[in-house]
Amino acid sequence: MTAPLLEVDDLAIAYRMGDHEQRVVHGVSFHVAPGEVVALVGESGSGKTTTAQAVLGLLAGNGRIERGAIRLSGTDIAGWSQRRLDAIRGAVVSLIPQDPGSSLNPVRTVGSQLAEVMQIHKRGDRKAIRTRVLDLLTRVGLMPAEMRARQYPHELSGGMRQRVLIAIAVALKPKLIIADEPTSALDVTVQRRILDLIDELRRENGTSVLLVTHDLGVAADRADRLVVLQGGRIQEQGPVKDVLAAPASAYTRRLLSDAPSLAKPRLRRSVGGDATDLAIEVDGLTQDFPIAGGGAKTFRALDGLSFKVRRGTTHAVVGESGSGKTTAARSIVGFLKPTAGRILVDGMDVTTLRGEALRRFRRHIQLVYQNPFGSLDPRQTVFHIVEEPLLNFEPIAAADRARKVRDMIGRVGLPEAFLTRHPRGLSGGQRQRVAIARALVLGPRVLVLDEAVSALDVTVQAQILALLDELQGTLGLTYLFVSHDLAVVQQISDTVSVIHKGRQVDGGPVERVFARPDSDYTRDLIEAIPGRGMPVLASNPDSRAGFI
Amino acid sequence: MIRYILGRVGQALAVLVVTFTAAFVLLQALPGDAIMIKFMSPEMGLSAEQVAEIRASYGADLPIWEQYLKTVGNFLSGNFGYSIQAGVPVRHQLAVNLPPTLQLAGLAFLAAVLLTVVLAAMSNMVGMGRLRGALQSLPSLFISIPVFWLGIMLIQIFSFQLGLVSVISPGPVEKLVLPVATLAIPISAPLAQVLMRNIDEVLAQPFVAVARAKGASRSWVLWRHVARNAVLPTLTIAGILFGELLAGAVVTEAVFGLSGLGGLTYQAVNNHDTAVLQAIVVISAFAFVTINLVVDLLYPVVDPRLGHRVATTT
Numbered sequence A: 001m002t003a004p005l006l007e008v009d010d011l012a013i014a015y016r017m018g019d020h021e022q023r024v025v026h027g028v029s030f031h032v033a034p035g036e037v038v039a040l041v042g043e044s045g046s047g048k049t050t051t052a053q054a055v056l057g058l059l060a061g062n063g064r065i066e067r068g069a070i071r072l073s074g075t076d077i078a079g080w081s082q083r084r085l086d087a088i089r090g091a092v093v094s095l096i097p098q099d100p101g102s103s104l105n106p107v108r109t110v111g112s113q114l115a116e117v118m119q120i121h122k123r124g125d126r127k128a129i130r131t132r133v134l135d136l137l138t139r140v141g142l143m144p145a146e147m148r149a150r151q152y153p154h155e156l157s158g159g160m161r162q163r164v165l166i167a168i169a170v171a172l173k174p175k176l177i178i179a180d181e182p183t184s185a186l187d188v189t190v191q192r193r194i195l196d197l198i199d200e201l202r203r204e205n206g207t208s209v210l211l212v213t214h215d216l217g218v219a220a221d222r223a224d225r226l227v228v229l230q231g232g233r234i235q236e237q238g239p240v241k242d243v244l245a246a247p248a249s250a251y252t253r254r255l256l257s258d259a260p261s262l263a264k265p266r267l268r269r270s271v272g273g274d275a276t277d278l279a280i281e282v283d284g285l286t287q288d289f290p291i292a293g294g295g296a297k298t299f300r301a302l303d304g305l306s307f308k309v310r311r312g313t314t315h316a317v318v319g320e321s322g323s324g325k326t327t328a329a330r331s332i333v334g335f336l337k338p339t340a341g342r343i344l345v346d347g348m349d350v351t352t353l354r355g356e357a358l359r360r361f362r363r364h365i366q367l368v369y370q371n372p373f374g375s376l377d378p379r380q381t382v383f384h385i386v387e388e389p390l391l392n393f394e395p396i397a398a399a400d401r402a403r404k405v406r407d408m409i410g411r412v413g414l415p416e417a418f419l420t421r422h423p424r425g426l427s428g429g430q431r432q433r434v435a436i437a438r439a440l441v442l443g444p445r446v447l448v449l450d451e452a453v454s455a456l457d458v459t460v461q462a463q464i465l466a467l468l469d470e471l472q473g474t475l476g477l478t479y480l481f482v483s484h485d486l487a488v489v490q491q492i493s494d495t496v497s498v499i500h501k502g503r504q505v506d507g508g509p510v511e512r513v514f515a516r517p518d519s520d521y522t523r524d525l526i527e528a529i530p531g532r533g534m535p536v537l538a539s540n541p542d543s544r545a546g547f548i
Numbered sequence B: 001m002i003r004y005i006l007g008r009v010g011q012a013l014a015v016l017v018v019t020f021t022a023a024f025v026l027l028q029a030l031p032g033d034a035i036m037i038k039f040m041s042p043e044m045g046l047s048a049e050q051v052a053e054i055r056a057s058y059g060a061d062l063p064i065w066e067q068y069l070k071t072v073g074n075f076l077s078g079n080f081g082y083s084i085q086a087g088v089p090v091r092h093q094l095a096v097n098l099p100p101t102l103q104l105a106g107l108a109f110l111a112a113v114l115l116t117v118v119l120a121a122m123s124n125m126v127g128m129g130r131l132r133g134a135l136q137s138l139p140s141l142f143i144s145i146p147v148f149w150l151g152i153m154l155i156q157i158f159s160f161q162l163g164l165v166s167v168i169s170p171g172p173v174e175k176l177v178l179p180v181a182t183l184a185i186p187i188s189a190p191l192a193q194v195l196m197r198n199i200d201e202v203l204a205q206p207f208v209a210v211a212r213a214k215g216a217s218r219s220w221v222l223w224r225h226v227a228r229n230a231v232l233p234t235l236t237i238a239g240i241l242f243g244e245l246l247a248g249a250v251v252t253e254a255v256f257g258l259s260g261l262g263g264l265t266y267q268a269v270n271n272h273d274t275a276v277l278q279a280i281v282v283i284s285a286f287a288f289v290t291i292n293l294v295v296d297l298l299y300p301v302v303d304p305r306l307g308h309r310v311a312t313t314t
Helices: A048-056 A082-088 A110-120 A126-139 A145-150 A158-170 A188-205 A216-222 A240-245 A250-258 A325-333 A355-361 A382-391 A398-411 A416-420 A428-440 A458-475 A486-492 A510-515 A520-528 A535-539 B002-029 B034-039 B048-057 B064-076 B090-125 B130-143 B147-161 B174-203 B206-213 B218-256 B261-270 B274-302 B304-313
Strands: A006-017 A020-032 A037-041 A063-072 A093-096 A176-180 A208-213 A225-230 A233-239 A278-290 A298-310 A314-318 A340-345 A365-368 A446-450 A478-483 A495-500 A503-509
Touching (some): A020 A063, A020 A233, A048 A208, A093 B206, A158 A176, A188 A216, A216 A240, A233 A240, A278 A325, A278 A478, A298 A478, A314 A325, A325 A365, A478 A486, A495 A510, A503 A510, B002 B064, B002 B274, B090 B174, B090 B218, B090 B261, B090 B274, B130 B174, B261 B274
Parallel strands (some): A037 A208, A314 A495, A446 A478
Antiparallel strands (some): A006 A063
16 A cells, blocks of 8 residues: 555544633544545534644634644644645645635736745746746636636636636645535536546646545545544545445435435325416516616526426426526515516416515515525524514414414424524524524415525435425425525426526426436536436436436 | 716715805804904994995805805805905915815824734734734724824823923924824724724635635735735725814814914804805815725725726626
């Protein structure tokens, strides 16, 4: 066996919280061989990012390595000063960060930010650096490089920004790249291209990669070995194929079963009843937005979207960012006046409702947002958050309100003790349960879920999806599920509309669309779902790998 | 871009017109007038007809709107009218009193910016320690000091106790040291507070971590990445604080016995010398509007995102 490039040995890390220290990483040991890709997999709070930050020597200000060694080519760098670490960061170990949106300085050109890493490590004169910048931009597919170098981050898309960050990470041909959730903020098709690029470049230079990810699918596709972390401890590690084929720990098994891209499609209840009993009917929905400063010019965000949703079923609207899916959700809830088209919800034409009628209509349809952190007022208690919608409609006695709130909190699976808590004392999954309770307390018939599970860890996501399924059964709800995540959509919905640049490119029952997509775009989307090559799928005859 | 600039200049002009009109109306509405105060006193021994004649010669007998139009016309041609009390053109009074005030305010503004940058840089250079805490609490201390008290204390300490700066017949530079400090310290406080908070916010941005991961040292990151991002909101505050500076200059001039716009304002208010007051208000507004116009125009230069938005929205 070759000597490992990176050896993390019994690493323990603690954060100072006020006057005590909270240990978040408990004696973690693993190694990365030269040229190898090792994935650190875990959910939020598992300590995977903290571990990766420690390898770079970039723990947050209140973090401290308590014990253990981080050996890079045999030298322990755990105790090095920042000044010594500056010499190896960027040159020997580099970083591809999580969020390309905020990982580039907004007031400097991308060319200057790429040149910077060479200036810091004094590699060549101005002219040499300039040539190298253009070469690198070309290499990561940003062309024409001359023009791209002069652009500012806001002039590039998310995927292009991530390419710039990759160029920065590989500029000095480091031995190790730490890729911290490098694609979790990107659309699936972009994600695949970015991961392919990282793969190519690392092969070219023989670089090792420590891939930090919450997505088992991504890890399965891209890594040689897996290290599964939970609560700051290693649950298991080993070659990807072995871990996936025969997970040793219960936690890994649960992660595998909860990962939507790996699970087999859930068997939906067959929907009985009247096929003409429609909860939502959208016909030729078109939405134009004026282009700022463009005079009479408009941008068509949605172009003739049409679908029908039977009562008690789930319809998914799928698309990547900018596809118009959120615009569709907002029009259907009545927040936007469509340019053209008709929207019937429970037989009411949303597009003609005004004033009081529109307000009344909102009782029938409620919206659950993506971000469980931003959509709850941090100063209200859970009780007040769930009670508030009731206060907006006809007055009912305080005792009745309290009963309704209590009932709803129970239905979403939260203990009553939570009623007096504030959002900051809740986890992401618990917050999303509160948001669902708030949406349901008025007794709506239709729930619009705008990326409602996208910000959650897979196991929590699986729980929320199960909750939604159960509520649909007991309350006879109709869901409109807006998402970018095809894997989740396949699990939860009966019918689907795939939209691309405002146009519906595919639509119909989920099985049909996934098995025989009409458009190349849908086929692309399905192929880009990470984890398709996982051995579990290959060995599982009734998995969806069979019909893709 | 040109439309952005024209828009900003237009806004600035609109503010000037409104200020001019408001000042004119308010000054006219004041009870009593300068001619009465000066010429109706018994020592003058003037008859009612003679006073009326004087009033007519100043144009004070015309209807308000006619006086307004006349004043507008005069201001546009650079004629600020006559000071009734001093009996000289306002322009002459301004020629004497404006330069020292501008000098004081300008120097104080520079000093305040310098003090702000030094405070912010020091508090971020020293690392965590107790010194950082002390430096960061300085702005709150500065902001709670009234200008007149600060001036008196500075004189007490630096002139009378330590004898460092003479306040009795000082040299031309020496004369300005304490007034500039008096004016700069309270102005620097909110600036430093905003700048320090912005630096902390920018330091928490992911792109700072990315820069550190490139191998950039703390000071490299601070100067090349943080500074320009943190300075943006500070610019706005600086523009607004300029108004404070003019008000502070009046008090400071009084404390240090300097001649300038402060003394002129004080006299004019006492004597209801509306022409002088009108000129002072308009000049102050002009200075304020100009500074904020400069800030507005600097914004797209410092932040390319704004330049972009400007280019697409116009």
